[in-house]
Amino acid sequence: MSKIGIGVLGGGYMGKAHSVAMAAVGAVFDTALRPRLQMICASTPESAERYRKAYGFTQATGDWRTLVGNPDVEAIVIATPQETHRAIAEAAFALGKPVFCEKPLGASLEDSAAMVAAAQKSGVPNMVGFNYIRTPASQYARRLIAEGQIGDITWFRGEHTEDFYADPEKPTSWRTTGMANGTMGDLAPHMINASLGLIGPIAQVMGLVETVHETRPGGAVDNDDHAQMMCRFENGAMGQMYFSRIATGRKMGYAYEITGTKGAIRFDQEDQNALWFYRADDLEAERGFRKILTGPAHPDYEPFCQGPGHGTGYQDQIIIEARDFLRAIETGEHVWPTFEDGHEVNRIVAAVLASSQDGAWKNIEDF
Amino acid sequence: MSKIGIGVLGGGYMGKAHSVAMAAVGAVFDTALRPRLQMICASTPESAERYRKAYGFTQATGDWRTLVGNPDVEAIVIATPQETHRAIAEAAFALGKPVFCEKPLGASLEDSAAMVAAAQKSGVPNMVGFNYIRTPASQYARRLIAEGQIGDITWFRGEHTEDFYADPEKPTSWRTTGMANGTMGDLAPHMINASLGLIGPIAQVMGLVETVHETRPGGAVDNDDHAQMMCRFENGAMGQMYFSRIATGRKMGYAYEITGTKGAIRFDQEDQNALWFYRADDLEAERGFRKILTGPAHPDYEPFCQGPGHGTGYQDQIIIEARDFLRAIETGEHVWPTFEDGHEVNRIVAAVLASSQDGAWKNIEDF
Amino acid sequence: MSKIGIGVLGGGYMGKAHSVAMAAVGAVFDTALRPRLQMICASTPESAERYRKAYGFTQATGDWRTLVGNPDVEAIVIATPQETHRAIAEAAFALGKPVFCEKPLGASLEDSAAMVAAAQKSGVPNMVGFNYIRTPASQYARRLIAEGQIGDITWFRGEHTEDFYADPEKPTSWRTTGMANGTMGDLAPHMINASLGLIGPIAQVMGLVETVHETRPGGAVDNDDHAQMMCRFENGAMGQMYFSRIATGRKMGYAYEITGTKGAIRFDQEDQNALWFYRADDLEAERGFRKILTGPAHPDYEPFCQGPGHGTGYQDQIIIEARDFLRAIETGEHVWPTFEDGHEVNRIVAAVLASSQDGAWKNIEDF
Amino acid sequence: MSKIGIGVLGGGYMGKAHSVAMAAVGAVFDTALRPRLQMICASTPESAERYRKAYGFTQATGDWRTLVGNPDVEAIVIATPQETHRAIAEAAFALGKPVFCEKPLGASLEDSAAMVAAAQKSGVPNMVGFNYIRTPASQYARRLIAEGQIGDITWFRGEHTEDFYADPEKPTSWRTTGMANGTMGDLAPHMINASLGLIGPIAQVMGLVETVHETRPGGAVDNDDHAQMMCRFENGAMGQMYFSRIATGRKMGYAYEITGTKGAIRFDQEDQNALWFYRADDLEAERGFRKILTGPAHPDYEPFCQGPGHGTGYQDQIIIEARDFLRAIETGEHVWPTFEDGHEVNRIVAAVLASSQDGAWKNIEDF
Numbered sequence A, B, C, D: 001m002s003k004i005g006i007g008v009l010g011g012g013y014m015g016k017a018h019s020v021a022m023a024a025v026g027a028v029f030d031t032a033l034r035p036r037l038q039m040i041c042a043s044t045p046e047s048a049e050r051y052r053k054a055y056g057f058t059q060a061t062g063d064w065r066t067l068v069g070n071p072d073v074e075a076i077v078i079a080t081p082q083e084t085h086r087a088i089a090e091a092a093f094a095l096g097k098p099v100f101c102e103k104p105l106g107a108s109l110e111d112s113a114a115m116v117a118a119a120q121k122s123g124v125p126n127m128v129g130f131n132y133i134r135t136p137a138s139q140y141a142r143r144l145i146a147e148g149q150i151g152d153i154t155w156f157r158g159e160h161t162e163d164f165y166a167d168p169e170k171p172t173s174w175r176t177t178g179m180a181n182g183t184m185g186d187l188a189p190h191m192i193n194a195s196l197g198l199i200g201p202i203a204q205v206m207g208l209v210e211t212v213h214e215t216r217p218g219g220a221v222d223n224d225d226h227a228q229m230m231c232r233f234e235n236g237a238m239g240q241m242y243f244s245r246i247a248t249g250r251k252m253g254y255a256y257e258i259t260g261t262k263g264a265i266r267f268d269q270e271d272q273n274a275l276w277f278y279r280a281d282d283l284e285a286e287r288g289f290r291k292i293l294t295g296p297a298h299p300d301y302e303p304f305c306q307g308p309g310h311g312t313g314y315q316d317q318i319i320i321e322a323r324d325f326l327r328a329i330e331t332g333e334h335v336w337p338t339f340e341d342g343h344e345v346n347r348i349v350a351a352v353l354a355s356s357q358d359g360a361w362k363n364i365e366d367f
């Protein structure tokens, strides 16, 4: 058991989540590498100092370069806005430091391509923060599919829907500016990544992307409120996805339905401890979707609780991520999803946006 | 209260349902016109005679012309396969007899166009059997939307999914032959009609239609197993629909989710007595989808039961249809959905099929 | 196929339901005996005449003796208040006419004892209207238990909860007077009967019965608002039941949970087309309650609809009852629950009331 | 912000949970007092050393007296079996050290009485580990009731059901010996405490307690498998509870239903992020249980996640407990539930057991 100095960039929503995760992960998973909360960075020295105290870091800084260059910082967690991801990651890779980066990977396809190149050049572990796919339920869904328990996949429906911009009277903010902060940039990547992890690569897409409320108190909105896409996976399965920040009533609508020739799976993150599983080979009169509650029989559940059905939550997903990032550092083996996977997601996002503009199907290989 | 002689064509799945409905509707709704089960027709005299006895008709015939021409038959219910709808309807209209026709309206766009023309020429009441939209829950959904309770509609997602052909080893049958019997022909019309009734006219569609299992024991399959479409409604709302006969685990997946600026509605026919309704103006801490159980406060519920939550079922939808058809005959006022509405649905089906072939958006007005 | 003249007493809530059922049952179940809606009786000639027209009977009367004595009335359906059940049933049995009686069986234990005696003396078919246990789902639950699919029963929890008297400002009515019209008299019998049908005879009970709102606009209330009981079944299983007419939010809370050594069953009438079934021998990771949607694989479903998950409703339960009553008449074989079973329920009700008064356990055999 | 040295007794199920909680709580809640994981104790020095490394403590010991007496240990968390609680707590209080003790409070009524006396004598903060009542959902339920949002409470139904002993072939263990480890001793306290927190003091109980499987592989079982109780709260509400370790299919069945004159609440820990709330004053047609997803608008949610519906889990409840224990130490103000509350629960348990033996109602004040 050896210590590793962690530097976290950003002390907001995700900066805090990763700080808590780094504080807890060792005790939860009995990891070989034990994080030392070395330094935290925010946009001002004052806020950084506040976060340092609150989360228990040793040092604070208002300049990300200071953090990246700090020799006591041995691994980097990027939890700042998408526009900042690239420069930070490139600097860290240049110093040979492993990087965990929040989704989406950079603010553009150009960003993520550069980040992949830098990651490959450095060869150090790198990972993207698609946390939702790490719930015990979704990990188990992946396993069921991989084992062929639902047969050949014929259909995938996914959504990532929330309603934080459902009210047309809610004012503009940085979230309503820049494609990287719109629904396709910000929310879609989670579910697109999930679809790749569950079903496999996507070959073609057709998109329809829209800004419903073009102005809000505060001015014009220049990114998208909701978007849909049809797709074809490389294995032949057909798919459909929907993303929205104006989905009135939906709080954490990260949900999917997967149909196979021998069974089906349904999941909704709003009840993240249940996976619904249908086996076509059950007796006809006894067939029905089973509401499986996650427990020690499912991936990464037991370290949180010995009792089935007792439930894990949002923060626990981030702790699982931290364990995976530490393991990648320790073993040198990459853990899915890497920057390459994050870039693959961005290519699909770009294809959907392009398709929406000219109304034509797009091949992912062209992006 | 006067009697009206009813002739039912077909004694199978829907022929029986309409016969039972005609036997029960008077007592349920205290209708002014009271059906007399006059004559039933099936493909052979023997089967027709069997149905006559079973359902309580006075006369039977193996020839639909006999039924249509029978002067004691004053109104016609067509519950035979789609290929037969047109000829029967045209003959009935020619004699000035009101016609209720099961969905879809005919076996092709040509059929339904001709049927609309015949209906208009005759001027007599005509109606199409989109029964699911007649549950108290879905009628209430329509009312909530019409009253503006969920504000402006931004998003509609619908599906009609079942799994009677999910097993790839299930042999071919008449259902696996002919576009009118595939998923777009047979299942899609229900949900497309629902979307029109709930949201309003559709302007444009983009489709993706597929035969997953191209051969089955018994030979080749020449119609579609599942299909999806994106659409734009005339009022600007964006929509998405999915139809499938291979949706493993889904039995009556007639389901929709509707998002508005002030609220949202969710419904799934597999629990047809519940409507989920979200009001954005509830207090923040108290906001959530309300599971409303249908009862006397909702349309057409009370005649079936004075107690809320006691529930109506499939057969009750057909009884509501019968009431509406009788009322149209009695008052001379058309009841939605008429043949024109059924034809509108067929135009959308045709546009989706065309779009799927060339991968381009289609305007409904071109069909 | 022969006709049988039916006389229905009462044209209200249940009088209507039975009239509709008698109009529809022949077509639904292709019964050997076909009901002829002969005569209906209500408390005045005027209301009776109104019901006659509405439901399609041949004759009407304001005097129940006229109906019972009418030679064209060959079988009797009692859907009048509990106070009237006994005299009507006795008169009918004296004339050798089969009797279907709504629950509860009479207004007191004395009534039901006398009714059983009269039934036994006459030897003609007799049946009590515990309709809810006749849903396909609850019939299937009974079958699963009888087949041993959930092993030995260790626990039963049942409830019958509604909220029609939840509002303390709702005025008094006949429902708030007389023990037969209180919660133990009116609602409890349904679930007690269900427990007997599902689990078997009850040996002992302990009750707690209460009038929460002792006065209401209009005056004093002299019967109970809600009640609970603990019980021991003869087979050793432990049980618990709750009954309420003040269960705010509950509309048709006829619900049960049954635990066995090998599995478990859960049901709630508010979603009457689903039965939840847990098999302990499923693989650990795949275990969960299966939401089984009723369909043709379940008892008495297919005559209503060929499609699984399409759903039956309240009225359909009454149609199933009508089929069973007709079958009993046709075959001469009694169909559960008979008057004896209705009386057994009343004995348990009496034991619960007695227990509530002195706070001691009661043996059912003493009642 | 000052540090406090924590000593945890026990490194198993709950010892780990509290260790993780102490590692994470500072960052989550920005607590004024910051835990320092000082010392952990287990039944052998070897296991203690293993836990020390895994959870990140400074010191380890196989002797609880060493831990309690360690001057660097300033507060004690007892997560050892019930038989050990009393001696440890008494020793800690004697040294003036605050004590958090896992439920149940000691192994008997005598134990908890002594522990209350010791706590009162010392005057230092003390608290019992009824974690489930600390979910945001259950805290919010308490608030809704306290604010009168559901009016006067008429009915409470609670259960704590799991199935870890449902299989009759599962061998005996320490769990099958000693009343403190049976269902009434081990599981019932959670829900009894919840009922007190939600509704208020209980006045009277009637119990029925049972060992279903009297022998198991390994020998005889001498404690109870399941138990039920009826009760009367001091405010007049009627209640019913059920506890089971043989509830096949139930994993975390900590569930309650509460009826009031103006509304109702339903909760099930298996979906711990949803609270179902019914308002009787909603419009009739719009009334239904609202499925409220917990979020920043609910107690203690936001520190875990800024997004509503993103969910908290089992471990988060323990973190909330840790925050409350630290706050009690910091402020010197007791936080519910204290040892007195834990003793109150034990008195009710004792009354239920006594009632089950002689079949008579018991007044809690007599215990």
Ligand SMILES: NC(=O)C1=CN([C@@H]2O[C@H](COP(=O)(O)OP(=O)(O)OC[C@H]3O[C@@H](n4cnc5c(N)ncnc54)[C@H](O)[C@@H]3O)[C@@H](O)[C@H]2O)C=CC1
Residues within 6 Å of the ligand: A009, A010, A011, A012, A013, A014, A015, A041, A042, A043, A044, A047, A062, A063, A064, A078, A079, A080, A081, A082, A084, A102, A103, A104, A129, A130, A131, A186
């Ligand atoms: N995986 C998930 O569930 C979620 C991921 N995210 C992602 O996490 C990232 C951060 O988002 P939030 O935490 O929501 O943002 P936030 O606005 O809550 O916090 C951003 C933090 O970054 C700091 N920051 C901004 N610019 C900086 C700069 N140039 N140098 C140093 N610090 C800077 C700010 O001071 C602040 O502490 C984004 O990439 C976002 O897409 C956000 C929410 C959820």
Ligand SMILES: NC(=O)C1=CN([C@@H]2O[C@H](COP(=O)(O)OP(=O)(O)OC[C@H]3O[C@@H](n4cnc5c(N)ncnc54)[C@H](O)[C@@H]3O)[C@@H](O)[C@H]2O)C=CC1
Residues within 6 Å of the ligand: B009, B010, B011, B012, B013, B014, B015, B041, B042, B043, B044, B047, B062, B063, B064, B078, B079, B080, B081, B082, B084, B102, B103, B104, B129, B130, B131, B186
């Ligand atoms: N609204 C709904 O929920 C449903 C609607 N349908 C529609 O109802 C119609 C009938 O379908 P099903 O009842 O499922 O078919 P079915 O195969 O169960 O019954 C068809 C009936 O039509 C009779 N028939 C066939 N050809 C005939 C002819 N040339 N002359 C006279 N009788 C003829 C047959 O003898 C049989 O009695 C179709 O248009 C179908 O799309 C079907 C099922 C559900």
Ligand SMILES: NC(=O)C1=CN([C@@H]2O[C@H](COP(=O)(O)OP(=O)(O)OC[C@H]3O[C@@H](n4cnc5c(N)ncnc54)[C@H](O)[C@@H]3O)[C@@H](O)[C@H]2O)C=CC1
Residues within 6 Å of the ligand: C009, C010, C011, C012, C013, C014, C015, C041, C042, C043, C044, C047, C062, C063, C064, C078, C079, C080, C081, C082, C084, C102, C103, C104, C129, C130, C131, C186
């Ligand atoms: N199985 C079930 O789900 C239900 C059963 N019931 C039972 O059905 C029976 C009737 O209840 P409802 O239909 O709710 O009552 P209701 O008040 O709706 O109707 C009662 C009918 O009985 C008639 N009636 C009353 N006294 C009469 C007399 N002396 N002679 C002739 N007719 C008389 C009235 O005119 C009226 O038509 C009761 O025993 C009740 O417990 C009631 C509701 C549901």
Ligand SMILES: NC(=O)C1=CN([C@@H]2O[C@H](COP(=O)(O)OP(=O)(O)OC[C@H]3O[C@@H](n4cnc5c(N)ncnc54)[C@H](O)[C@@H]3O)[C@@H](O)[C@H]2O)C=CC1
Residues within 6 Å of the ligand: D009, D010, D011, D012, D013, D014, D015, D041, D042, D043, D044, D047, D062, D063, D064, D078, D079, D080, D081, D082, D084, D102, D103, D104, D129, D130, D131, D186
């Ligand atoms: N709040 C909740 O949700 C739960 C509470 N509990 C309670 O937590 C307590 C501990 O239970 P578990 O963690 O399940 O037990 P466990 O068997 O998993 O762990 C018990 C620990 O106590 C240690 N221990 C036992 N005797 C000892 C002694 N004399 N001196 C020092 N260490 C000793 C053992 O070495 C072991 O590390 C019990 O009171 C139990 O009722 C248990 C499970 C859940």
